[in-house]
Amino acid sequence: MPVAAGRTKTPDEVTVTFRLVRPPILPGLSDAELRAEVLRRAHARERQAEAVRRREGGKVLGMKGVREQHWAAIPQSRDEMFGPVPRAAGSKGAVEEAARRCEEFVADYREARGRWIAGEREVVFPRGTFLMRELFGVCCAGPP
DSSP states (O other): OETTTTTEOOOOOOOOOOOOOSSSSSSTTTTTHHHHHOOOOOOOOHHHHHHHHHHHHHHOOHHHHHHOOOOOOOOHHHHHSSOOOOOOOHHHHHHHHHHHHHHHHHHHHHHHHHHHHOOOOOOOOOOOOOOOHHHHHHHOOOOO
């Protein structure tokens, strides 16, 4: 698929064929039973997340609040717009670890990009680099 200036261009006609294959999970269940079990577990996780949000005092705008918003509404303060960006959930340690990994990625990316701009075309970009790989075919680190 050709990519130009950050925009994706697709052919006029695209045909894709794929085959769905049931994963080898809970082999003793029928397809309907497996679907019901997946839904049961998903709903249980939703209830658990809702309980944590309520316990920690998290706020949710809700459907009514969303519907009452003006279509062009934007945050009114710098804090609303540029407040903390959650990068992980579950614990303060997980958030700190995610922030550390993000900072490490940015530092590694900047170093690789600087070397690439300087003409070093064999530089390896950090895992997770996408646009440079798509646009310029740079080499990226594989899975850890």
